[in-house]
Amino acid sequence: MAATKKAINLLLLAAMQALVSAVMAAPSTKTPPGFVPGVKWQIEIQNPLSAKSALAPTDALVWDIDLYHVERNPAIIQHIRSAVKDATIICYFNAGLAQTSDCDFNSVWQTPAHKKLLANPIKGFEGEFWIDIKSQDARDLIKHRIALAQKLGCDGVDPDNIDGYGIDEGGDNGTGWNLSQTDYIKFITELATYAHSLTSKRGFPILIGQKNAPEIAPKVAPVLDFAVLEGCKGLQDGGSGGSGGFCDVFAKSYLDAGKPVFSIGYPKSLGGRGGCKASGVDSAEFAKVCAKSADMFSDVLKLSGGDVELDGCTQYCGLGVGKGVVTTAVDKKENETGECPRLGSSGVGVGEDLDSGEDGADKEED
Numbered sequence: 555m556a557a558t559k560k561a562i563n564l565l566l567l568a569a570m571q572a573l574v575s576a577v578m579a580a581p582s583t584k585t586p587p588g589f590v591p592g593v594k595w596q597i598e599i600q601n602p603l604s605a606k607s608a609l610a611p612t613d614a615l616v617w618d619i620d621l622y623h624v625e626r627n628p629a630i631i632q633h634i635r636s637a638v639k640d641a642t643i644i645c646y647f648n649a650g651l652a653q654t655s656d657c658d659f660n661s662v663w664q665t666p667a668h669k670k671l672l673a674n675p676i677k678g679f680e681g682e683f684w685i686d687i688k689s690q691d692a693r694d695l696i697k698h699r700i701a702l703a704q705k706l707g708c709d710g711v712d713p714d715n716i717d718g719y720g721i722d723e724g725g726d727n728g729t730g731w732n733l734s735q736t737d738y739i740k741f742i743t744e745l746a747t748y749a750h751s752l753t754s755k756r757g758f759p760i761l762i763g764q765k766n767a768p769e770i771a772p773k774v775a776p777v778l779d780f781a782v783l784e785g786c787k788g789l790q791d792g793g794s795g796g797s798g799g800f801c802d803v804f805a806k807s808y809l810d811a812g813k814p815v816f817s818i819g820y821p822k823s824l825g826g827r828g829g830c831k832a833s834g835v836d837s838a839e840f841a842k843v844c845a846k847s848a849d850m851f852s853d854v855l856k857l858s859g860g861d862v863e864l865d866g867c868t869q870y871c872g873l874g875v876g877k878g879v880v881t882t883a884v885d886k887k888e889n890e891t892g893e894c895p896r897l898g899s900s901g902v903g904v905g906e907d908l909d910s911g912e913d914g915a916d917k918e919e920d
């Protein structure tokens with residue numbers, strides 16, 4: 555009898571532990587099916603996806619594409635959805651800077667009321683200006699971009715450049731706003747609260763991720779749904795040696811919490827500006843960047859160098875050396891500067907209230 559009771563107690567204990575770990579591993583935001591660590595993804599933000607050519611790879615469930623490519627050509631969303639069942643579409647935009655190719659650059663950021671929210675250009679990208687994220691006005695304008703993503707049918711957003719503190723530390727003031735980690739934590743947290751208050755057309759909260767910025771990962775991961783990393787495996791700009799700390803902080807903050815980490819490597823031997831090698835990266839680089847592919851990061855390898863980066867040429871690690879190279883069809887950039895077609899009645903106007911009440915934001919408090 556005693557032995558049976560002990561066995562039952564052990565069983566109960568095991569069940570409780572399983573329950574606790576299941577609860578701990580479940581992200582707090584309700585996410586679409588398949589949005590889990592290791593999910594296959596693609597990122598295409600250099601040129602707009604071609605909505606006329608067949609989509610590849612169709613087994614990538616998550617797509618990260620540029621918000622303003624979508625505003626210019628909303629058919630891209632349906633193109634992905636008709637090729638990939640249950641696709642989760644993340645719309646990328648620059649959150650830390652306003653850039654001349656943004657659809658709202660002239661109509662919003664260059665107006666007398668808002669021009670004062672922009673300071674220094676980012677080094678190497680003279681048409682991109684750091685935003686004063688300490689200003690509520692500026693944060694609201696970025697929230698309009700999230701609202702636009704929801705209206706266009708995106709499932710989530712990938713707000714880039716949330717690490718301006720790195721060039722401001724030590725009094726360097728590279729952004730022109732003397733921004734700190736705390737300023738960016740506050741910024742991204744406010745964006746997350748807003749994104750989650752909106753409901754996607756598929757009925758899930760709008761997802762929001764962290765781009766790079768490892769220093770603040772432990773602080774912001776609890777309110778975010780995924781991360782997008784560049785070069786965490788030590789291969790950015792062809793550098794050698796793994797910067798384990800960078801990868802590891804995201805493994806701990808996101809993977810352990812059941813949230814995907816989308817990792818981009820830029821190995822030189824994929825071809826760089828010379829084009830996309832059909833045989834993929836050489837075995838030495840493959841060993842470095844794909845060695846940890848068992849770590850549940852969602853890896854893509856991309857060309858490095860200026861305007862070939864984050865374009866169609868992609869290698870996936872899973873199939874081994876010499877395999878897994880895919881080219882996603884794009885339309886060459888069109889109308890990349892200037893205003894985009896207005897959305898008409900369904901669009902998000904500049905002066906429009908951010909109140910999320912009526913935009914299908916029937917929040918579920920659970």
Ligand SMILES: *[C@@H]1O[C@H](CO)[C@@H](O)[C@H](O)[C@H]1NC(C)=O
Pocket residue numbers: 626627888889895
């Ligand atoms: C590009 O601009 C031209 C002229 O304004 C317009 O007719 C065309 O529809 C635009 N194309 C895109 C993809 O926005």
Ligand SMILES: *[C@@H]1O[C@H](CO)[C@@H](O)[C@H](O)[C@H]1NC(C)=O
Pocket residue numbers: 673727729730731732
């Ligand atoms: C930072 O740089 C901006 C633009 O150059 C300048 O206006 C501002 O006073 C500087 N702030 C600090 C704290 O150095």
Ligand SMILES: *[C@@H]1O[C@H](CO)[C@@H](O)[C@H](O)[C@H]1NC(C)=O
Pocket residue numbers: 732733734
């Ligand atoms: C810049 O910001 C830091 C806090 O992040 C503050 O301690 C410092 O006084 C600021 N510098 C100036 C000149 O305002």
